Amino acid sequence: MLLNxxxxxxxxxxxxxxxxxxxxxxxxxxxxxxxxxxxxxxALEAALQIKEKHGAFISxxxxxxxxxxxxxxxxxxxxxxxxxxxxxxxxxxxxTYATSFILAQAIQKEVSGYDLVLCGAYTxxxxxxxxxxxxxxxxNLPAAAYAExxxxxxxxxxxxxxxxxxxETLEMELPALVTISMENYEPRHTSFAxxxxxxxxxxxxxxxxxxxxxxxxxxxxxxxxTKVRKIFLRKSQKxxxxxxxxxxxxxxxxxxxxxxxxxxxxxxxIEAKKxx
Amino acid sequence: MKNKIKxxxxxxxxxxxxxxxxxxxxxxxxxxxxxxxxxxxxxxxVGCGIEEWIMxxxxxxxxxxxxxxxxxxxSYSTExxxxxxxxxxxxxxxxxxxIGATDFGREFAPRLAxxxxxxxxADCVGLDITSDGLLVQxxxxxxxxxxxxIVTEKHRPQMATVRPGTFKEIPHNYEKTAIVERxxxxxxxxxxxxxxxxxxxxxxxxxxxxxAKVIVCGGRGMGSGKKFKKLDELxxxxxxxxxATRPVVYxxxxxxxxxxxxxxxxxxxxxxxxxxISGAIQHTAGLGESEFIVAINKNPQAPxxxxxxxxxxxxxxxxxxxxxxxxxxxxxx
Numbered sequence: 001m002l003l004n005x006x007x008x009x010x011x012x013x014x015x016x017x018x019x020x021x022x023x024x025x026x027x028x029x030x031x032x033x034x035x036x037x038x039x040x041x042x043a044l045e046a047a048l049q050i051k052e053k054h055g056a057f058i059s060x061x062x063x064x065x066x067x068x069x070x071x072x073x074x075x076x077x078x079x080x081x082x083x084x085x086x087x088x089x090x091x092x093x094x095x096t097y098a099t100s101f102i103l104a105q106a107i108q109k110e111v112s113g114y115d116l117v118l119c120g121a122y123t124x125x126x127x128x129x130x131x132x133x134x135x136x137x138x139x140n141l142p143a144a145a146y147a148e149x150x151x152x153x154x155x156x157x158x159x160x161x162x163x164x165x166x167x168e169t170l171e172m173e174l175p176a177l178v179t180i181s182m183e184n185y186e187p188r189h190t191s192f193a194x195x196x197x198x199x200x201x202x203x204x205x206x207x208x209x210x211x212x213x214x215x216x217x218x219x220x221x222x223x224x225x226t227k228v229r230k231i232f233l234r235k236s237q238k239x240x241x242x243x244x245x246x247x248x249x250x251x252x253x254x255x256x257x258x259x260x261x262x263x264x265x266x267x268x269x270i271e272a273k274k275x276x
Numbered sequence: 277m278k279n280k281i282k283x284x285x286x287x288x289x290x291x292x293x294x295x296x297x298x299x300x301x302x303x304x305x306x307x308x309x310x311x312x313x314x315x316x317x318x319x320x321x322v323g324c325g326i327e328e329w330i331m332x333x334x335x336x337x338x339x340x341x342x343x344x345x346x347x348x349x350x351s352y353s354t355e356x357x358x359x360x361x362x363x364x365x366x367x368x369x370x371x372x373x374x375i376g377a378t379d380f381g382r383e384f385a386p387r388l389a390x391x392x393x394x395x396x397x398a399d400c401v402g403l404d405i406t407s408d409g410l411l412v413q414x415x416x417x418x419x420x421x422x423x424x425x426i427v428t429e430k431h432r433p434q435m436a437t438v439r440p441g442t443f444k445e446i447p448h449n450y451e452k453t454a455i456v457e458r459x460x461x462x463x464x465x466x467x468x469x470x471x472x473x474x475x476x477x478x479x480x481x482x483x484x485x486x487x488a489k490v491i492v493c494g495g496r497g498m499g500s501g502k503k504f505k506k507l508d509e510l511x512x513x514x515x516x517x518x519x520a521t522r523p524v525v526y527x528x529x530x531x532x533x534x535x536x537x538x539x540x541x542x543x544x545x546x547x548x549x550x551x552x553i554s555g556a557i558q559h560t561a562g563l564g565e566s567e568f569i570v571a572i573n574k575n576p577q578a579p580x581x582x583x584x585x586x587x588x589x590x591x592x593x594x595x596x597x598x599x600x601x602x603x604x605x606x607x608x609x
Contacts, residue, residue, distance in 0.1 A: 038526075096386065097395070128398040130386035137390040142355075142469035145383040158473070163379035164292055168475040182532055225395025229406075230425040231417055233579075240582065244589045247598040254570070254588060255602060261568065265489055265546045266514050270606040 001154070003056040003174075005047045006111050008103055008119045008135070009040035009075065011068045036071045039120025043180040045187040046150060047118055048079045054152060057081050059111050063091065063102060069204070077190040077198035084110055088208040090216060094224070096130035101222040103131070104138035105212045110205065116157070117177040121146050132179035142172040148183040282315035282371040285433070286338070287361065287384075289376045290321070290329045291352055298376030300445035302438060303337035305403055306374060307446065312405040315371060316340055319454075322360050324350040334454040337446050341454050346461040351475075354384050355468040362391045363462060370433045372411050374403075377437040385437045395428035396435040401442055411436065441542060441565045485536065490516030491545040491566075493536060494524060494592070495559075495580075497552020497573055501529040503593040507551065510596060513603050519543065521559050537562040552592030555580030572596075 011034040036044075047058045060075040062068050063086040072083030086106050094102065107114060117139065122129035129145065136143030149160040159170045159178055190198075209219070241257075243250050252272075255262075259270045284306045288299050299319070306317045318340040319333035326345050333341060342364060349356055365373065365388075375385045377399050389396035401423065402414030410427045411434040417424040428434040485491065492511045498504040504524060511518045519536035520529065536543050537559035544565035551572050553559065560583060563569065571584035572595050581587040588595060 097390070100390070128386075129382045130396070130398060133383050133386045134390045137387050144470060146379055162478055163383075164296065165478050166291070166475050167478045169473045170470050171473050172470045225393075225431045226397060226413070226426050226428050228417075228424045229412075229427050231422050232425070233422055239585055240587060241585065242576065242587045242589065244576075247590050247594045248602075250588050250590055250595065251598045251602045254586065254599075255606065258570075258586065259606075262514075262547060266516075268607050270603060272606060 001054055001152070003050060003054060003115045003152075004111065004113055005050065005056050005058050006107055006114050006117045007040070007044045007047045007058060007060045007075070007080070008117065008131070009044060009060055009062050009071055010037045010120070010123050010131075011035070011062060011064050011071045012037045012123055034067060034070065036074055037120050037123045039122055039180060039182055041120070041187040042182060042185040043118040043120050044075055044078060044080065045185040046147075046178075046180050047116075048188070049185065050116075050150065050152070051079065059084060059114075061103065061106055061110075062086070063094075063099060063106075065092070072204055073198040074190065076204075078188060082203040082205070084205045084207060086207050086212070088210075090209045090219065091214075095226065096126075096128055096134055097225060098219065098223050100131050100134035100138050102212065102214065103135055105214060106207060107139065109212060110207070115174045115176075117141065117175070119177070119179045121179040121181045129179070132177065136177040139175075139177065141175055141177040143177040143179075144170050144172070145179040146181040146183075147178045148181055148185075150178060280369070282313050283318050283340075283368065284310050284313070284315050284372040285318045285320055285342075285365075285370040285374065286333075287357075287373065287375045287381070288319050288321035288326075288329055288333060289378055289381055290323070290326075290332075291380065292378075293329075293332075296376070296378060296440060297445055298378060298381075298438070298440040299333065300336045301440065301443040302374045302376060303333060304446045305438075305443040306372075307337045309372070309403060309405055309411070310339075313371070313409060318342060318370070320361065320364065322349050322357060324348075330456060332448075334456075335448045335450060335452050337452075338454045341456045342459060343456060344459050344461055348461060348465070351472050352380065353468050353470070353472065354380070354387070355470055356465065357384060358387055358391060359465055360462070361388055364459075365392055365433060373433045373435045375435070375437050377439045381437050385435060389435050392433065392435075394431040394433060394435060396437070397426045397428075398437050400436045400438045403436060403438070410434070439542070439562075441544060485517040485519060485534070485541050485543060488517040488543065489546045490514045490549075491519050491536070491543055491547075492516055492549045492551070493519035493521070493553060494530075494551045495521040495553030496523045496527070497554065497592045498524070498529070498596075499552070499593050501527065503596075504529040506593070506596055506600070509600050510549070510603070513600065513607060514547075516545070516547075521553055521556070550580050550584065551596055553580045554578040555583065 058080045059082045060080045061084045119132040144159045146161045147159045151158045155174045286302045316339045319338040320342045322344040375381045397413035404412040413426040413436045494507045507518045520534040546567045548566040548569045569584040570586045571580045572588045576589045
């Protein structure tokens with residue numbers, strides 16, 4: 001039973017804090033190098049384990065600037081069979097609503113007869129966890145989010161997941177979409193031999209909006225429904241008492257001022273011992 | 277032209293009721309928003325044997341309840357809820373739909389938004405109404421230390437998911453009444469393609485970081501995994517737990533289970549120590565329920581320092597050592 005699997009992966013900034021471009025209201029992503037989003041990497045690992053157990057052909061799909069090719073190369077090194085990079089200036093700044101539409105177009109056009117679509121449950125930069133579920137809607141697939149384990153019996157997929165403190169076992173028929181959580185599928189490390197293979201692999205496709213039959217008016221129909229009106233710094237309503245100085249004296253000052261409060265919470269006294 | 281009363285809907289996510297108060301919290305906020313919009317607050321409850329939730333939601337702020345009670349709806353089924361909510365929303369045209377950002381909500385809401393072809397802001401930390409009557413969805417901005425005010429200008433309903441603990445519930449009001457519409461199960465409800473075979477409550481540890489009264493959190497400013505480990509000592513002295521930021525987890529100084537913040541464990545400590553954390557919004561957005569925050573950082577301008585009750589300007593690792601030393605001297609029963 002050779003499964004035809006699509007894994008959607010996203011390249012995210014390597015750091016969690018990036019400067020904000022006040023003028024355009026967007027993240028200065030150019031200031032950081034990228035990496036494969038951790039949950040997406042686990043989705044790929046899940047695909048690789050399925051490949052080892054049942055046999056599979058793995059297509060990895062990513063949407064981003066040309067530099068996103070790196071994540072496809074990394075996927076090859078881990079064991080993916082084919083890579084598709086969707087890149088077009090017109091698609092930049094897409095929110096999850098648009099992204100899920102674009103990914104769906106690519107999957108339907110480039111991966112005929114797919115059995116399983118895997119995504120990371122959420123990304124480390126936007127963390128909305130929306131693309132997977134919205135992609136399931138676009139492709140009209142049975143789906144489950146936050147999966148920690150997948151097993152197959154013929155065309156029936158069983159998913160085990162942890163949601164809201166319940167461990168659930170779900171069942172659905174292929175084709176299906178599953179998003180993978182951070183609970184399981186620890187990604188394998190890529191050997192140097194793998195990296196070599198990655199750079200020789202010819203099965204890397206580049207697709208732009210025109211290739212996917214996405215015109216600007218079509219994109220408009222699927223574009224962001226939300227709009228950022230304002231960006232501002234979070235205000236604090238706290239007293240904000242500042243303590244400076246050498247560490248030892250700062251500690252004394254802090255504990256003397258707040259020993260009552262801390263002591264009450266921990267149920268012990270931390271008053272300074274009386275001297276003499 | 278038909279004069280329609282605006283309606284703010286809150287989806288009844290009642291599973292895990294006693295730990296999960298998010299529906300009640302959203303009802304409370306919906307009441308505030310409804311005052312400004314002269315709108316009605318409507319709770320949607322679907323399931324089997326839902327009287328208790330109907331009463332609870334009435335007592336906690338709903339003006340109207342849309343209830344569908346049927347054996348077919350015995351277990352949580354995202355597909356069933358999608359089909360029902362889509363139908364109800366198309367028929368009744370609510371202005372706003374609020375859904376708790378539980379794991380369930382975070383899967384359910386985006387799918388519903390797609391079906392209704394409308395916009396959705398996830399994990400809002402605040403909600404408001406603009407002067408032109410739009411729902412302001414206040415959400416952390418990506419990767420920055422800022423908040424964004426987001427609106428859905430043209431499409432309806434306006435949708436938002438909100439994390440548990442963001443808003444405070446209104447106390448239970450036994451006198452409150454609501455219009456309860458008991459609706460039949462539609463006969464064209466499609467059979468779900470995803471079947472729930474079994475479920476069990478995940479083993480709940482008695483003491484978890486989620487109910488810890490004291491949390492000692494460390495960030496990259498700790499300097500090294502070895503220095504980070506020293507936080508264990510302080511946590512032990514104070515009977516607390518150690519939390520970590522995302523960069524720390526990526527650097528393998530702590531496991532993923534220690535991650536706190538927006539995408540990590542949901543914490544509500546009485547005292548939070550924040551060592552060497554600058555304060556990226558994905559971290560600080562999850563600290564709203566921390567009562568007393570003590571931040572230690574070399575940089576007095578770091579966002580974490582500005583949002584703390586006490587900001588100690590010092591090298592995190594250095595101050596930690598002194599604090600442990602001094603506490604050992606002072607602590608007695």
